[in-house]
Amino acid sequence: MVEQSAYLDGIFSSLADPIRRDILRRLIDRSAQYSIRQIAAQYRISFAAVAKHVQVLEKAKLIVKERRGKEQIVRIAPQTLADASNYLAQYEALWNYRMDALENVLKEDI
Amino acid sequence: MNKATVTTRPGEPFVVIERDFDAPRDKVFRAFTEKELVKRWWVGPGYEVSVELLDARDGGAWRFVQRDKDGKTFAFHGSFHRVSPELTIQTFEFDGMPEPGHVSLDKMMLTEKDGKTHMRVESVFMSVADRDGMIASGMEEGMQHTYNTLDDVLKEMA
Numbered sequence: 001m002v003e004q005s006a007y008l009d010g011i012f013s014s015l016a017d018p019i020r021r022d023i024l025r026r027l028i029d030r031s032a033q034y035s036i037r038q039i040a041a042q043y044r045i046s047f048a049a050v051a052k053h054v055q056v057l058e059k060a061k062l063i064v065k066e067r068r069g070k071e072q073i074v075r076i077a078p079q080t081l082a083d084a085s086n087y088l089a090q091y092e093a094l095w096n097y098r099m100d101a102l103e104n105v106l107k108e109d110i
Numbered sequence: 111m112n113k114a115t116v117t118t119r120p121g122e123p124f125v126v127i128e129r130d131f132d133a134p135r136d137k138v139f140r141a142f143t144e145k146e147l148v149k150r151w152w153v154g155p156g157y158e159v160s161v162e163l164l165d166a167r168d169g170g171a172w173r174f175v176q177r178d179k180d181g182k183t184f185a186f187h188g189s190f191h192r193v194s195p196e197l198t199i200q201t202f203e204f205d206g207m208p209e210p211g212h213v214s215l216d217k218m219m220l221t222e223k224d225g226k227t228h229m230r231v232e233s234v235f236m237s238v239a240d241r242d243g244m245i246a247s248g249m250e251e252g253m254q255h256t257y258n259t260l261d262d263v264l265k266e267m268a
Contacts (some may be wrong), residue, residue, distance in 0.1 A: 015246045018208065021239045028121075070222045091245050094154055095114040101151035103112065105141050107131040 010060035011080060019043065020053050027063060027076040035071040118245065123235040125245070131229065135222035138229065139195040142166070142218070148174075157184075166193050172200070188213075195220050202233070204247075214238050 014020050023039055026032065040050040054074055057063045061080045065072050117126040131138050141147045143166035144180040152159045157178040164172045173187040188201040198218040203210070217232045 012246055015242065018239065018243070021242060025239055056263060092114060092116040095116060095127055095129075097155055098151060098153065099112075099114045101153055102138075102141055103131060103133075105147055105150050106131055106137055110137065110140065 007061070007083075011062060011083070014056050014060040014062055017053070017056075019045070019050075020057055023050075023053060023057060024062060024076070024081075027074065028032060030076060033073050033075045035073055037071065039074070118241070121238060123238045123241045125233045125235070125241060126232075127229075127231045129229045131227045132225075134225055135195050135220045135227045138220055138227045142198070143193065163187075166190060166198075168192055188216075191224055204244075212236060212243075213238070214244070 015024075026039065026042070036045070036051050036054055039054065040047040043050055054063070054065070058065050058074070061077055063074050064077050065074050067073075094103065112130045113126060117123065118126075131157065136259040140152065141166070145161045145164045148164060149159060149161045152161070152174060155175070157176045159174050159176050162173045162175055164174075166172070167190060170190040170193065171188065172190070173185065176184040176186075178184075185205040186202065187204055187205060191199040191201070193200075198216075200216050200218075201213050202216050203213045203246075206224070211238060215234045217234075219230045219232075221228045233241075235244065
């Protein structure tokens with residue numbers, strides 16, 4: 001249970017950053033494979049900063065990194081995103097919470 | 111019990127939220143457009159809301175501030191393009207984003223049948239990333255709710 005929560009926390013805190021979401025968006029096509037250098041070329045921030053974002057995504061298991069020759073190649077780990085999307089149900093839960101509160105207001109003679 | 115459904119499609123910057131209410135449309139519409147009523151339901155697990163501005167008319171504006179148990183605040187604002195029970199179009203922006211300007215356009219339609227009201231809200235985001243960010247933040251809140259529930263259970267066990 002604790003491990004499961006840590007896994008999800010990792011996914012959500014990774015997705016909470018606009019640059020990391022953007023990196024992930026570039027990798028969303030399963031056949032997409034980029035080196036960290038190629039990804040870094042797309043941003044104004046430093047190579048080191050991009051490498052750090054990539055590391056966060058890797059730690060969250062959202063992407064996998066492998067060494068190919070001199071370069072590190074990254075690609076998406078689709079299962080993790082699939083796990084995260086199951087948590088759309090959580091977003092729905094928030095709306096249910098709010099709409100149930102609204103329904104209680106409507107029950108009254110307002 | 112009526113339930114809200116949230117529909118999204120991968121790669122598209124849209125969210126659709128639907129819900130039925132056992133109340134006539136005029137009543138539902140009032141609950142969305144009157145300050146004192148909105149304040150009572152625009153809440154979430156563990157936080158309340160103060161409705162600082164709600165001028166629900168064509169060209170009007172709104173601003174809500176949520177406050178959690180630790181006193182942390184989250185502000186949201188937008189403008190009303192068109193307001194009527196049949197069709198309300200408004201903008202929505204969370205002021206806590208790292209850079210401003212991530213706005214969604216919300217279209218709400220209320221239809222009444224046999225004294226019951228169906229609500230359909232269609233939101234269009236500026237990008238898929240914005241849409242996913244909104245869902246991720248909602249998920250965090252949902253998870254927070256789960257954690258809070260767990261806390262309550264643990265307190266009962268102690």
